[in-house]
Amino acid sequence: MVNVLILGAGTGGVILANKLAERVEGDVNITLIDRSTRHLYQPGFTLIPFGMYSVQGCTKPVVNFLPKGAGLLRGEVERINPEKMVVIAGGRKLTYDWLVIATGCRPAFEEVTGLDRALYRSAHEFYTLRGARKLRQVLHGFTSGRLVVSIADMPIKCPGAPLSFAFLAEEFFRRRGLGREVEIMLTTPSEVFSKPEVAKTLEALAEERGIELVSEFPLAEVDHGSKRIRSPSGEEVPYDLLVVVPPHMGSEAIINSGMGDAMGYVGVDKHILTAADFENVYALGDATNLPVSKAASSAHFQAEVVARNLAEDIAGSGIKARYGGETFCFILTSFTEAMVVGFDYENKLYQGKAPLPLLGPLSLNKITRGNHIAKLLSRWLYWHLWLRGESFPYTGGAE
Ligand SMILES: Cc1cc2nc3c(=O)[nH]c(=O)nc-3n(C[C@H](O)[C@H](O)[C@H](O)COP(=O)(O)OP(=O)(O)OC[C@H]3O[C@@H](n4cnc5c(N)ncnc54)[C@H](O)[C@@H]3O)c2cc1C
Structure with a gap:
């Protein structure tokens, strides 16, 4: 039995669990650990103060989104010992074959x-x-x-x-x-x-x-x-x-384990997403020191890459997928209009429409009503498709 441990059942952790479960067969155990059993839709927080979203609409039980067979342990991740392949969480000692750090970051x-x-x-x-x-x-x-x-x-x-x-x-x-x-x-x-x-x-x-x-x-x-x-x-x-x-800052557990920089962010290979010095440890999302915006959109793209790489690692193929720094970012400019921008490590802004070249509905780098509607629709997409492992069908377009 191969044990995959995912630390953090936030955006990146849950998307990864779903994408990985789709790719692996047979004797692979996927376990997530989180201090909370509630999953938060954080992009909705900006809208709550204006009464556009309710608190209830931005939080749901995380078990609703886990793939069949995946386990969820509730507890505080206290320490990681990557040499011994052990995690101490909720007072328990857990061993792993493959580890993914997806503990996000916190307002300090x-x-x-x-x-x-x-x-x-x-x-x-x-x-x-x-x-x-x-x-x-x-x-x-x-x-x-x-x-x-x-x-x-x-x-x-x-x-x-x-x-x-x-x-x-x-x-x-x-x-x-x-x-x-x-x-x-x-x-x-x-x-x-x-x-x-x-x-x-x-x-x-x-x-x-x-x-x-x-x-x-x-x-x-x-x-x-x-x-x-x-x-x-x-x-x-x-x-x-x-x-x-x-x-x-990154999670205290990363600092306590000596696995991060001074701010507690894990250093990772910016394309493969393995943690520095440990080939069987990946990190994704806000927990990393990647030179991209800390956003659900980037965690989503990274989860796709980690799922593919882990599945190939487990199969022993040696094939590696690469993350190119893809990120999308919405700016709400009013209650009816928004701007959306997309970019990657090349730092060139994506142009035109996305995800479909002519139809959009996103108009990149423009302030439009369509972008605003898409932003509001994205909460539904998050709960019903993205968190459950569906991909956002656009990963490029830089000029
Ligand atoms: C106000 C606001 C607005 C935002 N707007 C947008 C937006 O419009 N678009 C966008 O793309 N992104 C937006 N984001 C950012 C987005 O929500 C995050 O980038 C995304 O959630 C990162 O995913 P993650 O999995 O890395 O971390 P998270 O989703 O934060 O998950 C981390 C998980 O790890 C758990 N955890 C951490 N430490 C421990 C520990 N020691 N033990 C146990 N569990 C632990 C936490 O409980 C959490 O469940 C916004 C965020 C905020 C706060």
Whole structure:
């Protein structure tokens, strides 16, 4: 019997389990370990504060999505010993033949000085389910002043989400007749968007909508008393309501096992996705230090590659599939329109329509209603097709 252990039953872990189960036959045991039995649809968190999605619509029992025969162990992964091929989780010692690390990353609120005093008082967030739900009430009660959305540091999950939040917030207050009373600002540690062609369009739109963009402003400190945020060089921005996107870090278990960098991200071969130094360990998704956006879309493409490689490893064929850095990213520019961009390691933006060349429905690099409809439809696709192992039929198109 071959034992495959998948650490983390989030987006990457569950998609991988389904794709792998389709490819292997016979004596292969697939077991997932997660601290939670609920699966979260995190791309929905950005929409919860505006009442577009409910909390219930963004979480479901993970067992509903596992392939037949796969096991789920509930427990905290504490440590990995890759030399001995052992994982300590939930107080148990588990052995494996093949290991996949899919423990994602987490918002590290403790990394911003003063945020502990401000959080859920003058500062809020939408990067946790709890935070997104609470922010909904807070936005409804906010009638005037400056709302500052502040990204502390990169990398974060879904770099487009804070920008989407700012655009949605502007429209939310405008629709409620508070467009003049509420001022919106977005601070970012680097540029507004990493692709200059896209950044230009989004910056022009922000200007048109009166959203102030402040780039090169890493967030070092939140002063709850005076309601100010500070950068490391001492620049200050006053706020009335702060929506903070904290720095992110990999799982503690990776740090404790000495398998990651200082931020707890696992180093992997960027094409094959094996963890550095260990041929029988793969890692995918947000847990890795791959030079791609931390997004469900990239975890999805990576899960396809890991499933193929693991199946070939188990069969002993020596054939390797390669991940090319494919990523898609949505930016909601209003309650009715969105932009979608796609790119890969070559760093060239995909062009035209996707996934079908003439029909789309996605219009790449454009702000359209069709993109917005596709974004809303993608939650259904996630729960019913993608999480269950269906592929997104587009992996290229770079010019
Ligand atoms: C606000 C927000 C908006 C987003 N918007 C989008 C979007 O529009 N498009 C997009 O593509 N992506 C978006 N994302 C990002 C996307 O959700 C993640 O990139 C994706 O879920 C990554 O998948 P993963 O499997 O690597 O990690 P996750 O899905 O986070 O799964 C990790 C799993 O590991 C478990 N785990 C971690 N550590 C341990 C441990 N020590 N022991 C046991 N279990 C553990 C966790 O409980 C979790 O279930 C968004 C994320 C957020 C927060």
